[in-house]
Amino acid sequence: MAKAKTTARTQGKEVKKRGFRAVDKTARQPAVVYFEEKGAKSGASDAADDDDDDDEVNQHVSRQELKTRAARLLKVRESLPVFQNRERIMSHIRSNPVTVLIGETGSGKSTQIPQFLMDEVLGNGSGSGGKAGGAIAVTQPRRVAAINLATRVAQEHGVQLGQEVGYSVRFDNKSHKGRTRLKYLTDGMLIRELMLDKNLSGYKCVVIDEAHERTVLTDLILGFLRELQRGKRPDLKVVVMSATLQADLFSRFFDEAPVLFVEGRKFPVERFYLPRACDDIVDAVVRAAVQLNSSEGIISGGSGSSGGDILCFLPGQEEIDKAVSILNKISPVLDRTVPRIQAFPLYAALAPREQARVFEPLKGFRRKVVLATNIAETSVTIPGVKYVVDCGLRKVKVWRHQLGLATLLTVPVSKASVAQRAGRAGRESAGKCFRLFTEKDYERLPAQSESEITRSEITSPILMLKQYGVQDVVNWSWLEHPGREAIVSALKELYELQALDDAGKITELGRKMALLPLAPHLSAVLLEAQERDVLDAVVDIVACLSVENLVLNPMPEERDEVNERRRAVCPLGTRYGDLLMLKELYEAYESLASAGERQEWCKRLCLSQRGFKNVIKVRQQLLSYVERLYKVKGNVSKEYDEDRTLDVAQVLKCFLRGFVKNTAIGMPDKSFRTTPTGETIAIHPSSMLFMSDVTCSAILYIEHVFTTKGYARSVSRIELAWLQEVASGVLKQGTR
DNA sequence: GAGCACTGC
Numbered sequence: 001m002a003k004a005k006t007t008a009r010t011q012g013k014e015v016k017k018r019g020f021r022a023v024d025k026t027a028r029q030p031a032v033v034y035f036e037e038k039g040a041k042s043g044a045s046d047a048a049d050d051d052d053d054d055d056e057v058n059q060h061v062s063r064q065e066l067k068t069r070a071a072r073l074l075k076v077r078e079s080l081p082v083f084q085n086r087e088r089i090m091s092h093i094r095s096n097p098v099t100v101l102i103g104e105t106g107s108g109k110s111t112q113i114p115q116f117l118m119d120e121v122l123g124n125g126s127g128s129g130g131k132a133g134g135a136i137a138v139t140q141p142r143r144v145a146a147i148n149l150a151t152r153v154a155q156e157h158g159v160q161l162g163q164e165v166g167y168s169v170r171f172d173n174k175s176h177k178g179r180t181r182l183k184y185l186t187d188g189m190l191i192r193e194l195m196l197d198k199n200l201s202g203y204k205c206v207v208i209d210e211a212h213e214r215t216v217l218t219d220l221i222l223g224f225l226r227e228l229q230r231g232k233r234p235d236l237k238v239v240v241m242s243a244t245l246q247a248d249l250f251s252r253f254f255d256e257a258p259v260l261f262v263e264g265r266k267f268p269v270e271r272f273y274l275p276r277a278c279d280d281i282v283d284a285v286v287r288a289a290v291q292l293n294s295s296e297g298i299i300s301g302g303s304g305s306s307g308g309d310i311l312c313f314l315p316g317q318e319e320i321d322k323a324v325s326i327l328n329k330i331s332p333v334l335d336r337t338v339p340r341i342q343a344f345p346l347y348a349a350l351a352p353r354e355q356a357r358v359f360e361p362l363k364g365f366r367r368k369v370v371l372a373t374n375i376a377e378t379s380v381t382i383p384g385v386k387y388v389v390d391c392g393l394r395k396v397k398v399w400r401h402q403l404g405l406a407t408l409l410t411v412p413v414s415k416a417s418v419a420q421r422a423g424r425a426g427r428e429s430a431g432k433c434f435r436l437f438t439e440k441d442y443e444r445l446p447a448q449s450e451s452e453i454t455r456s457e458i459t460s461p462i463l464m465l466k467q468y469g470v471q472d473v474v475n476w477s478w479l480e481h482p483g484r485e486a487i488v489s490a491l492k493e494l495y496e497l498q499a500l501d502d503a504g505k506i507t508e509l510g511r512k513m514a515l516l517p518l519a520p521h522l523s524a525v526l527l528e529a530q531e532r533d534v535l536d537a538v539v540d541i542v543a544c545l546s547v548e549n550l551v552l553n554p555m556p557e558e559r560d561e562v563n564e565r566r567r568a569v570c571p572l573g574t575r576y577g578d579l580l581m582l583k584e585l586y587e588a589y590e591s592l593a594s595a596g597e598r599q600e601w602c603k604r605l606c607l608s609q610r611g612f613k614n615v616i617k618v619r620q621q622l623l624s625y626v627e628r629l630y631k632v633k634g635n636v637s638k639e640y641d642e643d644r645t646l647d648v649a650q651v652l653k654c655f656l657r658g659f660v661k662n663t664a665i666g667m668p669d670k671s672f673r674t675t676p677t678g679e680t681i682a683i684h685p686s687s688m689l690f691m692s693d694v695t696c697s698a699i700l701y702i703e704h705v706f707t708t709k710g711y712a713r714s715v716s717r718i719e720l721a722w723l724q725e726v727a728s729g730v731l732k733q734g735t736r
Numbered sequence: 737g738a739g740c741a742c743t744g745c
Contacts, residue, residue: 460745
């Protein structure tokens with residue numbers, strides 16, 4: 001019941017001398033020109049965000065230069081499959097309210113279709129500037145993609161980025177309200193626009209890109225668009241773009257909308273399976289990499305880099321770290337006639353500096369082996385990869401509505417995912433993919449992974465619907481229904497947070513919560529802080545909590561020292577736990593004068609500097625939103641009196657307001673029992689309170705996850721009296 | 737006494 005390690009396919013121990021059998025040669029046509037985000041920043045996921053305003057370079061390019069460059073790019077554009085099918089595609093879009101377009105990688109759909117639309121839907125007049133309310137929105141699931149695509153398309157179109165063509169992502173808006181006719185935005189941004197302008201009156205056409213990824217937000221947008229077309233906006237054009245199957249789902253959802261298929265341009269990838277299943281994926285990956293390294297000669301030429309690098313997919317950090325250390329340990333003793341292996345880990349929780357190492361070309365007779373999580377499936381593209389090793393597993397977070405906790409499971413990936421991973425070997429030239437499972441196992445994989453909306457907590461989506469004005473959320477236009485149970489528990493949760501009233505209508509408080517860029521629980525905390533007049537302190541913590549991977553895991557060998565250093569910096573955190581630690585870390589970071597000092601400090605404490613830069617932005621955004629919501633000037637400057645000590649009790653009571661249910665009582669045997677159900681829960685090893693000798697009569701935690709057992713993450717020590725004070729009414733409601 | 741995949745506002 002614990003971590004569902006899917007070793008169901010586990011078989012005999014005979015892993016030695018395992019050869020690969022070629023089973024299936026992908027019969028794709030030989031590759032021609034491959035189009036990728038040339039000219040756009042390649043590589044690291046968020047690297048583009050790191051240095052602010054690095055796009056300013058563009059500003060001084062003359063109109064003439066823009067046109068010349070566009071003319072040059074036109075040659076490339078014309079070779080794209082989408083470009084050659086322009087008439088066929090546009091005639092469908094012209095005569096249908098919704099068109100579903102299946103375009104493979106390299107078809108050019110994300111860059112070309114929006115430009116065709118600009119010409120056609122908005123009229124070809126270049127000087128018209130577009131009538132009011134005539135723009136085209138193109139949504140992307142990720143920030144970098146939105147930025148890169150807009151940059152590329154502006155170049156192709158021969159215009160200044162931020163004028164006719166622009167983008168809008170959180171903390172970065174390069175679009176002009178009157179002038180921008182084509183706007184790339186993240187799906188989160190479009191949802192926000194929907195909350196503020198229900199009819200999307202500014203747009204004539206909305207393109208949903210990467211719809212197959214089925215993020216919660218794209219699912220929601222599709223629902224909103226269908227409702228709009230059937231109601232206030234029958235004229236709204238919708239194009240759903242997707243890379244793989246699922247066309248039927250989208251087509252059915254939009255009254256049998258036509259489905260168009262455009263072939264991509266990618267290189268063939270030869271696929272291999274194991275003759276029999278393996279029982280140790282780390283061992284199997286290591287063997288595969290070593291075997292590949294000796295059997296596949298290194299390719300000289302190319303663009304300077306050696307070429308022929310190996311990308312391995314593993315489910316999580318633990319497996320990756322293990323494999324990396326084994327590979328790097330054995331590589332010096334391997335045959336000298338083959339390239340020396342150099343292994344690199346890649347996962348989201350890795351310090352940005354470490355992540356960047358996978359992009360550096362190697363010197364000498366070496367071969368790069370990158371061991372990555374799912375991050376390399378969509379978010380990060382590593383240049384030079386010719387071989388993919390796929391263990392066929394991934395980790396998913398599955399929300400248990402009945403229990404109110406998240407479980408982390410290792411599960412087999414879908415066929416779609418496996419294809420996507422294989423495709424990573426064929427981006428620059430023909431490649432090979434080695435699957436560490438049998439072909440039979442492959443056949444048994446589900447076609448698609450379970451969509452996010454069916455396995456997530458949906459308080460936030462439900463609050464959005466309520467804010468939008470949807471009364472009957474159970475019978476709303478769900479692309480895929482999340483299930484009655486999920487909806488009921490979300491409604492209950494929102495009611496307990498006082499975002500909804502007895503009749504299930506959104507309250508004034510609920511509206512405020514919906515407008516904050518936070519999970520409803522954290523919104524409740526922040527608004528409570530405003531009421532209790534401790535906004536200053538609480539906003540720091542909330543901002544830190546909403547930035548991922550701020551506090552990184554130190555390597556095992558330096559773990560104890562790092563913990564010790566953190567304790568030295570955080571006296572309150574040592575006593576009261578992780579929330580106060582975040583507060584102290586933020587203050588310490590902010591008080592450092594120079595960037596150099598900050599960098600050094602982050603390194604010493606194993607914290608992410610990029611994370612802190614984000615914290616500062618988030619914090620400012622939150623403060624300005626709260627200010628606007630209350631129409632009062634918040635105490636933005638942090639210079640309060642010297643002797644004004646932090647009121648820890650007040651701060652933690654604010655968190656109790658949003659997380660009453662996430663509390664547990666300390667037992668004599670030092671274990672904890674959760675207040676709603678009495679289950680045992682343990683403090684997560686990453687917590688400041690994990691090894692602490694401070695006894696806690698009660699704890700509050702931000703997250704309850706079940707891996708090998710129930711763990712509380714982001715834990716704070718609280719007093720029973722606070723719990724009684726804040727919780728008295730709510731807890732009674734909360735009993736199931 | 738032991739470890740979280742990935743996005744977004």
